Amino acid sequence: MSKITFIGGGNMASAIIGGLISRGTPAGDVHVVDPDAAKLAELATRYGVHGGSPDEALPASDVLVLAVKPQQLKAVARQLAPALGDALVISIAAGIRADSLSRWLGGHARVVRVMPNTPALVQAGLSGAYAGDAVGEDDRALATRVLGAVGEVVWVDDEAEIDGITAISGSGPAYVFYFMEALQAAARAQGFNPDTARKLAYHTFSGAVKLALDSEDDAGTLRAKVTSKGGTTERAINAFETSQLRATIIAAAAAAAARSRELGEELGRDAD
């Protein structure tokens, strides 16, 4: 495996690092740069990875993963540019387009834009990936190896699709957790204690997902098999439909995709 340096050791970087280490990447091959010493200490304790400065880490890196907030990326990229060398740069920042980043890195061509998600921590991630024509097959294969260690990788030819992937699988775990929270609250409202409410909600979710993944039926058919005519489920689904829950979910994802495009426009300008 290649030497990988993460710039930013926050939530998403921790998830990818945790996934890489549990899949056998040697801890000595992973460096993390983050201004927060407490975060670095926690990553070192949990996964054995090294913290350090960009000056130490960059010259020895084959792959650089930029995992700072989109609002921080321009300044970070400009600062890294002089010491970058020939590393493959993978940006996971929402919204920021590959050509903006390449420009901030002083015209660095080996840039891949990726949208991962936090289930990477348990090797169940999904990453959308895009690279321009200047990025060769070897670099695409290298990016696939890094992200593929923590889940599925889906390459797109049109960068605009990364905004859609951000809205579905990038932000999506939060939608799922929102539904799980709501189902727990519903269980509490039925009088169950917190432990039982959690068990009922989580186990129902994981059981339904396992059933869907293992089944040849689509989700609509599986739903119909639960929904007896004149029964209890029908009453609940009718309540969802009356409150236009499906349309709300579709509109929410469209809002997330629009925000991704907006971030690319707003933060991609070179004016400041």
Ligand SMILES: NC(=O)C1=CN([C@@H]2O[C@H](COP(=O)(O)OP(=O)(O)OC[C@H]3O[C@@H](n4cnc5c(N)ncnc54)[C@H](OP(=O)(O)O)[C@@H]3O)[C@@H](O)[C@H]2O)C=CC1
């Ligand atoms: N969380 C998620 O589910 C997903 C996030 N992403 C993307 O990943 C990126 C990171 O998100 P997330 O992990 O949630 O954010 P976090 O805020 O948790 O992590 C970003 C980290 O970068 C650090 N940082 C800031 N400036 C620098 C610098 N100059 N050098 C090194 N590190 C620096 C921050 O420190 P400090 O807090 O002190 O500023 C922070 O620890 C974002 O661009 C986001 O769009 C993509 C997919 C999913």
Ligand SMILES: O=C(O)[C@@H]1CCC=N1
């Ligand atoms: O909320 C965000 O902006 C980031 C990108 C996708 C998930 N988290």
